[in-house]
Amino acid sequence: MARETVTSQHVASKAGVSQSAVSRVFSPGASASPEMTAKVKKVAAELGYRPNVLARSLITGKSKMIGLVVAYLENQFYPDAVEKLSLALQEEGYHVLMFMTKMTNDNVDQILEELLDYQVEGIVMASAFMSENLTERCRRAGVPVVFFNRRQADRALSAITSDNINGGRKVADFLINGGHQRIAHIAGWEGASTQRDREKGFCGELEKQNVPLFDREVGNYHYESTQQAARIMFGKKTIPDAVFVGNDHMALAVMECLRHDFGLRVPEDVSIVGYDDVELASWPSFALTTIRQPSNRMVSETVITLLNQIKNSTAVSRQVEIDGPLVIRRSARIPRGWKDEKL
DSSP states (O other): OOOOOOOHHHHHHHHTSOHHHHHHHTSTTOOOOHHHHHHHHHHHHHHTOOOOHHHHHHHHSOOOEEEEEEOOOSSTHHHHHHHHHHHHHHHTTOEEEEEEOOTTOTTHHHHHHHHHHTTOSEEEEESOOOOHHHHHHHHHHTOOEEEESOOOSOTTSEEEEEOHHHHHHHHHHHHHHTTOSSEEEEEOOTTSHHHHHHHHHHHHHHHHTTOOOOEEEEOTTOHHHHHHHHHHHHTSSSOOSEEEESSHHHHHHHHHHHHHHSOOOTTTTOEEEEEEOOGGGGSTTTOOEEEEOOHHHHHHHHHHHHHHHHHOTTOOOOEEEEOOOEEOOSSSOOOTTOOOOOO
16 A cells, blocks of 8 residues: 655644645755754654655755766766865755766767756856756756766856866976976876866976977876886887876876886886875885865855855856965875975
């Protein structure tokens, strides 16, 4: 026999309060006394009542849902950042609806169409981008979009990133001051703004200090592709004495390849520097020198920006770049007199 659905009217009747009082108790931000809240929730628990969030959203026109589109969980930085984003939005009374897409974003338009069908109030794009057509549709629908750790050419879209250009500069300056003569780069996916900006800052600083880029390969942010890139780079007669790798996930792949395929020592033979400062980077087996992405501050700015645009349709877009420190460990030769910038 099908169980009878328990409604707010049942709860109100047993608790001896009005139906609107039950509604206030289960509406985030609504006014209800502690005594009323305790009484109603006690009865609701006894009856097995749960408020119908979807039904309420139809009445209020507010789904309290945020769409989160993620393309790249292979790198430890993103699972950690996604968790922080989800928790921060939940604290503000929002639910997160997460969709996965490919890094090349072949299906991102379809995914965003689905998110709009769910009546999300805002969208966070993490390691993904969107077409101009869909950008315009989101604007017409009044759904704000904030990019996390990515940016697009359209400055009308808010973007929160670390200062990737300055991070690249720091790496180049560090390696040059360490006395390296053959400095190379293994790039991530070239379609990502983060990769382009990091490489721009890195190569710009090399050029500024009259140091030529010794070699370059592309790892596309994937472990196997990065190892293949390292095999090509270090299979040559003359090899780099330092490599800046596009992120930590790839940097660890390079270290493993150099040690196990070529018998090279890090940093005695080759210095390795990454970008992100994921948890594995601090493990003694890797002790990776890297640029730290300030994920806590990036998440905070993303949530502030998104909620402000949800509440105020005329709010201007924000382009936020947060500087991150160079965290010096043992994977790279340390210049004389240099100290860890880590706070």
